[in-house]
Amino acid sequence: MFRENDQHRQWGMFDTFQQLPERVQKRLEDSWAASFYREVFCRIDESPFSILYSDQPSRPNIPINVLVGAEMLKAGNGWSDEDLYDELQFNLQVRYALGLRDINLVPFDLRTLYNFRQRLSRHMQETGENLLEKVFVQVTDEQLDSLKLKTGQQRMDSVLISSNIRQMTRLQLLIEVVQRVWRILTEEDQAGYAAVFDAYRQGTAGQYCYRVKGQDLSGHLAAVGQLMFHLVGELEAQYAGQPVYQMLRRVFAEHFAVEEEGARESGAEQVRVKVGDELSACSLQSPDDWEATFREKRGQGYRGYIANLAETCDPTNPIQLITHIQAGPNLTDDEQMGVRALPDLKARTDLRTLWTDGGYTGPTAEAAFREYQVEHIPTAIRGCHVSPRHLGLSAFAWEFYEAGNPRIVRCPGRQEVVVRAKSNGRRFLASFDEAVCQMCPWTDRCPAQPRKLRPVRVLYATVRQAQVAQLRQRSLQTRRPGCNWRSAVESTIRCLTHPFGGQAGKLPVRGQPRVTQVIFYLALMVNLRRIWHHSHDLAGESSWNLLPLLLSGLKCFRLQFHGQSVRCPTNPCLVPART
16 A cells, blocks of 8 residues: 655654754754755655555555665665665664654665565556656756756767676577576476487586687587577477567577578578678677667677766856656667657756757757757767868858758858759759859859859758758857867766766666666766755855955955054054954
């Protein structure tokens, strides 16, 4: 039975924290724990989680805000489950942050936390609804409102997240799948298949591969393929509903191909091992994580997922907060992530300008930016660069209709003409006066071509080419000193992944539901730390705000000590000096 937790708002008569010395209570109120309690714990709306529990009269649930808050602290500090349990038992700051006022109270057992994660993951897989996303949106929106942060300028970036899986060779993966198939067989089936499985049951998959020589690898792959081919057909009737059999069918289809009857010669093998481009990056990377994909970036391979985030970047804001977070397979393109994030950002914030890198550019992204009336400023552009020996379309100034078609173009020689569409509607042309062009210093490098029958020079361009030209102009503006507001998002990415080793580390979880949960916990903790440091700095400024004034005032004095007196240069009288 679901029940909301509001007991933490009422202090008990024998509250443990009330018994602490006043000096210790003040330090506790000034610590991160008090900021966590006020800025996160008290803002969590527990009602969306009621769907995870029975509506029949029964034992009430462990408070949702305590479970979510504990998961946040675990992810943000890189704790294990045992570390979290110890902190809950012995750390007063952790208990204070989670509203646990009674030191004698054991909040929950670790099994409760495991069940909560399982319910969240199952609900996300069955309905597609991420309840932690609702927590992030609600808490973050309230923080933005309370701090009065401007959200018109935002920046976006992504990071590859490694799943908590072993890096397996191809043969090792296939042997591991065969061994797991053996474990699900009944005793009767194991007796019948003992002979064919005997070679693969001696030790682990890694030990099997250790004994294989390089020149024999292809033969072992072919033998495993033959075995899988028979198992897929023979076990379907009895084991089709089991996940391990479904994994067997998937792996066989990804790594092997069955030859057509007409193309197979007499006595040839039925199964062919796929090679090269026939293998997909979406193929299974580990039997323990069916959703992880493979991606190579800067010469390094990643097996896992991608996280995409957006944060405010208005220079007048005292701090910047993460406003959006999302996760997906690491094969997902940055452009797709940006397009998916735009509706939420536009609905929740006052987004007007979004700063990104070149990975977020593309025709789909530009159409979405126009639809939501958001200015896109990339720091780079996909594709080849313009040769310095020629003028590119980015040297021309373009104006567009609301529909996205070019309307007016102005050349480097200051000629401004109206753009016309060709008869097919796919290309556009602009006609410049030949007489003016002859006097232009850019004539030899201009992409506009002279016409034979008319005294004009014509410039041809498609809609996409004109849009890319405008993006290149915005990108060049960001390279001036102090104009690139996107670069600071790299430090936010580092803060997000820091508890687990940064770029070199990997999350201690596997599977997209759990990876997504941890990413949201990390984003909430990054925002909380920034808020606490900001409030801490303000408190320090209020304590020392007289010090700069005092120091600046002393500069106008020439201190002349005469015994116990000080002489002011603007007032010749002596003033008694006091310590």
